[in-house]
Amino acid sequence: MDFRLTDGVELHIIKTSQFKNNQIIVNFGTPQTADNTTARSLLGDLLETSTHKYPTQTALARQLSRLYGADVGTGVARIGTMHTVRLKARFINDQYAFDGLLDRTIDLIHEMLFNPLIDNGSFDEPTFNLQKANLYSAIKSLDDDKQYYAATKLRQLYFDKNSVMQIPSFGRLDDLESLTAEKLVEVYHNMVSHDKINIVVLGDVDENHVIDQFKQFEFAPRHFDNDKLMYRQEPKDEAVNEEETQALNQSKLNLAYELPVCFLDKDHYAAVVMNGILGGSPLSKLFVNVREKESLAYYASSQYHSFSGMLSIQTGIQNVNYDRARTLIKEQIDDIIAGKFSDELMREVKEGLVNQYKTSLDTAGNIVERKLTDSLLHQEPDDVVEKVNQVTSADVVRVASKLKLQAVYYLNGDLKNE
Amino acid sequence: MNEHSYSKYDETIYDETLENGLVVQVLPKKYFHKTYAILTVDYGSIDQTFVPTGSDEVVTVPDGVAHFLEHKMFEKIDHDAFDLFGELGADSNAFTSFTQTSYLFSTTEHIHESLDVLLDFVQQPYFSSQTVQKEKGIIGQEIKMYDDDPNWRLYFGMLGNLYPHDPMHVDIAGSVESIDKISSETLYSTYDTFYQPHNMNLFIVGNVDPAEAIECVKDNQSKKHFDEPSNPEVRFELNDPSGKDVIPFRTLEMDVTRPKVMVGVRGLEQIAAGEAGLRYRLGVELLLDILFDDTVDNYLRLYNNEIIDDSFSYNFEMQRGFHFAYFSSDTDHIERFADEIIGILESAHQQIEAAASQFDNIKRAMLGRMIALLDSPEAIANRYAGKLFGGTNLLDEITVLESIKIDDLYVIAKEFIQSQGISVYQVVPRHSN
Incomplete structure (x- = not known):
């Protein structure tokens, strides 16, 4: 059931008795800018730490334990060019706990969103300073995950220098410094008053009762006209390369291609199938040839990013095998463009994608995310099974022909063992 | 087939121990689309000193054999189990811990066929010196990937402190040096010792009819020949049960x-x-x-x-x-x-x-x-x-x-x-x- 709470604030309820848990997501969306990303990320951290009624994280945690270990927290994410701060709640159904667990969880969500620890125009100073320091440490230590590090470096090479896509949804160290407890109040008011808000509730709930509960939230009407979520940039004529050396046991080779097919395009599902054939599963050409046949790697895979028109390939190798890995990767793409993949592989990849889709209907979190994306794009849910099955080999070849190498990042691990 | 009902949570579990000792459990989830099945062998990385079936001498196999076996079970003389699952549209995977090795699939169609593939690939080993050699490169890269992961190093560093002379201090995958010593003979002898039906259990959860699922497993097992069961004799004793060997x-x-x-x-x-x-x-x-x-x-x-x-x-x-x-x-x-x-x-x-x-x-x-x-x-x-x-x-x-x-x-x-x-x-x- 879809319900409009006020202009720019939508409520979607998915009633189901499949699950013993209920899910709620409150999504705040606005176009991402260089200025707003880091501030909103820190704001999310502050909102889940404390409120006036629960002024310490211990007080808030105790309330969650009274709600039978409910998970209620905030996070940030990007949907195309939109930056989102979302509050998510997972909690068990009333029948396994007590009557009114749902209502009390919604009360807590209200408290976290509308009664943050702000006094005299400023967030609580000690809380602010601590959360700022923690966000700084969290961003910094991401570099210790080398797969993640290489993927980040690749994105920086791929996207235009001044593009917001350069900035991860959780923000940048450089932007943290200038944030203050007063400035964050402004960011808070801006988010609550002007962001596009989509709420999704899933579970064995009484729909009218849920609507009544959310009607009591003080959402002001807002106007949101930026519906262009897809990112586009002009492709580079020549790929950019970057190499870096670190004392590591394993080298990371990451490549980015332009794949000008977006989520809403007719060719979207052809791109999904093509990615499945290239590197999306243990049946894929990258897995079979780079890992199984030549045992160069433990992981060798590809990913299609449908909101930014990019396809990335990642693998972990020994540095002496760099040239061989580059050659093999190129061969796999050339093979697909030349139509060199079996009908059997095509069928298996499609069946695998259908299976994945149907399987995702058993995870409440996935259903809620899908509903959120569909509602942000104002589209009816796709018949995924039908669309995947309609893709032909010729579609795959056509889409693969559009791949254009744009960036190569190589992290050379030169630690010698014995 | 036994039935255990948990009415407070609207769940029922069915189980049966088959003639060959395999324990099968089924928890039906009627509103679900998928079925998930996991076949677990009561055998993991620390079970490396044992008396092989048909022998009376204690052997110690190299670090990482359990995990190596897990990788190699998928590959057969003329096909790969991943492909068989792929043909059925099923996802499959496997993992090894200190004391267990598990093989699993998840699917929305062809559940009985997938159960057959799972049981068949785990119960029909094929190892050759060539395929064993090839796997060393892949697992070598897996080990190196974890060697660069500081959280993994922290965890195994701690196990090295707590159990400095026991097999738990070694990475489940072994080391590049130890896996180099693994041969197809090692794998066969370890396999025969531990991969016996009575040393395994199969847990199925999802959109299945429990009686049919158990019947399907029984059918599969009745067509196979199993050697006379023997109890795996594992020699596992803590080096120092008092803990005086703990490195502070x-x-x-x-x-x-x-x-x-x-x-x-x-x-x-x-x-x-x-x-x-x-x-x-x-x-x-x-x-x-x-x-x-x-x-x-x-x-x-x-x-x-x-x-x-x-x-x-x-x-x-x-x-x-x-x-x-x-x-x-x-x-x-x-x-x-x-x-x-x-x-x-x-x-x-x-x-x-x-x-x-x-x-x-x-x-x-x-x-x-x-x-x-x-x-x-x-x-x-x-x-x-x-x-x-x-x-x-x-x-x-x-x-x-x-x-x-x-x-x-x-x-x-x-x-x-x-x-x-x-x-x-x-x-x-x-x-x-």
Whole structure:
């Protein structure tokens, strides 16, 4: 059931008795800018730490334990060019706990969103300073995950220098410094008053009762006209390369291609199938040839990013095998463009994608995310099974022909063992 | 087929032990689209000294054989099990722990065919020197990938402190050197010893009819010939059960941005297997929550003093023959972290008293999180630990948890937390010379 709470604030309820848990997501969306990303990320951290009624994280945690270990927290994410701060709640159904667990969880969500620890125009100073320091440490230590590090470096090479896509949804160290407890109040008011808000509730709930509960939230009407979520940039004529050396046991080779097919395009599902054939599963050409046949790697895979028109390939190798890995990767793409993949592989990849889709209907979190994306794009849910099955080999070849190498990042691990 | 009904949670589990000893359990989920099945062998990385079936001499196989076997089971003389699952549209995978090896699939169609593929590829081994050689490159890269992961190094560094002369201190995958010594003969002899139907269990959760699923498994098994069953004779004894061999402190230098520190506690008491073991595990988990979870005052004090941050976590692991807990955080105050955690552990009795008013809420939260897991076929099936906890499942766990009282925690704390079993491991940024 879809319900409009006020202009720019939508409520979607998915009633189901499949699950013993209920899910709620409150999504705040606005176009991402260089200025707003880091501030909103820190704001999310502050909102889940404390409120006036629960002024310490211990007080808030105790309330969650009274709600039978409910998970209620905030996070940030990007949907195309939109930056989102979302509050998510997972909690068990009333029948396994007590009557009114749902209502009390919604009360807590209200408290976290509308009664943050702000006094005299400023967030609580000690809380602010601590959360700022923690966000700084969290961003910094991401570099210790080398797969993640290489993927980040690749994105920086791929996207235009001044593009917001350069900035991860959780923000940048450089932007943290200038944030203050007063400035964050402004960011808070801006988010609550002007962001596009989509709420999704899933579970064995009484729909009218849920609507009544959310009607009591003080959402002001807002106007949101930026519906262009897809990112586009002009492709580079020549790929950019970057190499870096670190004392590591394993080298990371990451490549980015332009794949000008977006989520809403007719060719979207052809791109999904093509990615499945290239590197999306243990049946894929990258897995079979780079890992199984030549045992160069433990992981060798590809990913299609449908909101930014990019396809990335990642693998972990020994540095002496760099040239061989580059050659093999190129061969796999050339093979697909030349139509060199079996009908059997095509069928298996499609069946695998259908299976994945149907399987995702058993995870409440996935259903809620899908509903959120569909509602942000104002589209009816796709018949995924039908669309995947309609893709032909010729579609795959056509889409693969559009791949254009744009960036190569190589992290050379030169630690010698014995 | 036996039926166990848990009406409070609208769930029923069916089980049957087949003639050849294979234990099969089914939990139907009628509103679900998928079926998840996991076949687990009661055999893992630490079971490396044993008497091979048909022999009477004890052998010790190289580190990493259990994990190597897991990889090699998929490859057959003329096909790969991944492809067979692929043809059916099913996802498949496998993993190895210290004491178990598991093979699994998840599918929305062709459930019976997928069950056949699962049972057939795990019950019909094929190893050749050529395919064994090839796998060494792949697993070598897997090992190196983990070698670059500071959290993995922290965890195995701690196991090296707690069990310095026992097989748990070695990476489950072994090392590049140890896997080089593995041959197809090693794999066959290990396989024959452990991969016997009575040493395995199959757990199926999802959109299935339990009687049909069990019939399908029976059918599959009746067509196969199995050797006369023998009980795997594993020679596993802790090097020093008193824990005097625990290394109290070590440090590793690595390219990390922030120091990481872990405090470990090795349990020194022998814990009975069966439901008593499960009760002990849940008791320790509640104990750790009442000492350290974010609803107690200790947590807030450590957090506000920047001794811990959101990276703080703790865990308790109980497997066949050993159990330990660990607490870790990224922090700029590694010494204070260790002092504080150990201080709280060693004064557990007073700490429980101080946090007693939180006990009901902590237990309620744990109960809620366990009920939440009933939505996950993977969680239900993967949590099943077979003989270790007397064949109990997640629903039995809920019942056992409900019966634990705060008084139990004082007893458990005294048993579990002994100074002899406590250790500290650090990963610190490398100093450039």
